[in-house]
Amino acid sequence: MALPPLYSFKVFECVARLGSLAAASVELHVTSGAVSQQIKALQGSLGVELFEKRGRQLALTASGRVLQQRVARAMGEIRDGVEELHASANVQTPPITLTLSLPPAEGITWLATLLFELMADNRALTLNLLTATYFNQVNWRKADIAVVYGSPPWPGYWWRQLHGIQLTPVCSPQYLRGPQAIRSVDDLARHRLLHEDAGEQWQQWLTEAGGTSRSASHVYFEDFALVLQAARDGFGVALSDETVSARDLNEGRLVQPLAISVPAVHNYYCICTEDAWERREVKSFIDWLLSTAN
Secondary structure (H helix, E strand, C coil), X not given: CCCXXXXXXXXXXXXXXXXXXXXXXXXXXXXXXXXXXXXXXXXXXXXXXXXXXECCEEEECHHHHHHHHHHHHHHHHHHHHHXXXXXXXXXXXXXXXEEEEECCXXXXXXXXXXXXXXXXXXXXXXXXXXXXXXXXXXXXXXXXXXXXXXXXXXXXXXXXXEECCEEEEEECHXXXXXXXXXXXXXXXXXXXXXXXXXXXXXXXXXXXXXXXXXXXXXXXXXXXXXXXXXXXXXXXXXXXXXXXXXXXXXXXXXECCCCCCEECCCEEEEEEECCHHHCHHHHHHHHHHHHHHC
């Protein structure tokens, strides 16, 4: 019998330990829906039910308890092995310092969390962090690597797409209730649209979703963090990505009134100079960054 993907066992162990899809999604930095899909796929592959509902909590079935004991033991052994490997590597690895330029944390909270975990696991690595959203804002006299929001090409630089953004409307839960509730694309015409650009993102989303650009009003921001805060506070409807807004969605501050996602006009890219790409530590860090994002 072929084994299910190892990642599904990691998700199972996390849900079994925490007793909650929502709690597991926070620890794993994914949405609750993604956790639920992994559990369903694992149960389907194994042909047994692993959990049963008890109130708001998930409890292990008898089969689930048997599997949990083995998986927890295996995960512990893997964790111990990785810690030994890192300990050995840190003794032998000379100190490495990299300067990384990132957009404001609101757009890449998921990445900021992983960077702190990386530094905790690699004591020889020191990261200096700068802030810039777009390529022309990056201080390349200091930055070794940058994550930028935009669209290539950038002559003289090496780049790869870090995160392909799929935009979907997000808003306060109040927009799901009452006579003004959003139930279709056309309902958006009755509400204020929140923009982080001159309107291109919303125009593309509405075009691909089959809607209209008519709206009660529009507000334009330079800072994406302000866009999301306005949406949380109930001042309008924003466009965001499920990964970017995972915590807000999981904790109920934002909801998705329409299950329609459209590729963004721009995306996040990992970029460095062609000279920096020849440095081993830069290449290793970028390899980790790309594999983590994917």
